[in-house]
Amino acid sequence: MQNRHRPLAVLIGAAALLSGCASTLDSDAYFPKTYASDYTLITNCEKSGSHGGKYVKTYVTKDAETAWKTKVYPFSEATVFVKVMHNDSKCSDISGYSAMQKIAAGSGGAAGDWSWQSLDADGQVTQQGQVAGCTGCHAGYKSNDYVGTLP
Numbered sequence: 001m002q003n004r005h006r007p008l009a010v011l012i013g014a015a016a017l018l019s020g021c022a023s024t025l026d027s028d029a030y031f032p033k034t035y036a037s038d039y040t041l042i043t044n045c046e047k048s049g050s051h052g053g054k055y056v057k058t059y060v061t062k063d064a065e066t067a068w069k070t071k072v073y074p075f076s077e078a079t080v081f082v083k084v085m086h087n088d089s090k091c092s093d094i095s096g097y098s099a100m101q102k103i104a105a106g107s108g109g110a111a112g113d114w115s116w117q118s119l120d121a122d123g124q125v126t127q128q129g130q131v132a133g134c135t136g137c138h139a140g141y142k143s144n145d146y147v148g149t150l151p
Contacts (some may be wrong), residue, residue, distance in 0.1 A: 027121035030115075031059075032100040039082065040065040043092035044150060050137055050148070051054035052118045054085035054095060058149050074113075074148070075102050075144035094121050100134065100147075111135040121149065 001025055025033040035135040039059035048056045060068055064079040079102040097119040105113055109130045116134035118127040137148045 006117070026119065026125045028071050028125050028128070029078050029097075029123065030099040030117050031097075035059050037081050038062070039080070042068060042151070045086070045089070047089070048083070048085070051083060051085055051098060054087065055089055055091050056085050057081045057091055058083050059106060069146070069151050071144070073143075075145050075147070076103060077102050077113075081149065081151075097123065098134070100138070109135055111138040112142070114138065114146055 007076055025031075036059070040062050041057060042060050042065070043056065043058040045057055048054055059082045061078070061080045064075050067073070067075055067079075081100050083098040084091070084094060085096045085098065087095045097117075099117045099119070100114045101117075103113050103115050108114055111130075111134070115129055116127070116131040117125055118131065118134075121126050138148060141148045144150060
């Protein structure tokens with residue numbers, strides 16, 4: 001009787017992988033496991049000039065979508081951008097995640113009031129905070145509130 005539910009579990013796991021969501025996500029991640037449905041997709045599978053030359057899909061919290069589209073800066077506190085990195089041009093093989101979260105005014109560093117995260121393909125945080133590689137690149141986007149992905 002225990003195997004009766006196994007095919008359902010396999011289907012649910014496959015659906016999570018196909019939807020672009022990590023099957024698990026670190027509880028300290030800046031974004032929820034349901035980011036693909038809870039956030040707005042703002043770039044659809046494009047090769048990134050940064051982020052290791054990976055193919056990426058970029059999402060932003062829904063409440064920041066209008067500000068992003070209209071270029072109204074600064075973004076509000078708690079805004080989150082998520083780049084889902086992929087190994088392939090069809091964006092089907094997730095290789096990791098990068099996220100940036102707007103933090104309280106005056107609490108950031110050289111690249112504005114943002115904190116960054118890197119997560120591996122399994123959704124586990126590998127770096128967090130004022131990550132040098134992130135701040136070094138984003139410092140060049142001061143006029144866009146340090147956001148490099150533009151409409």
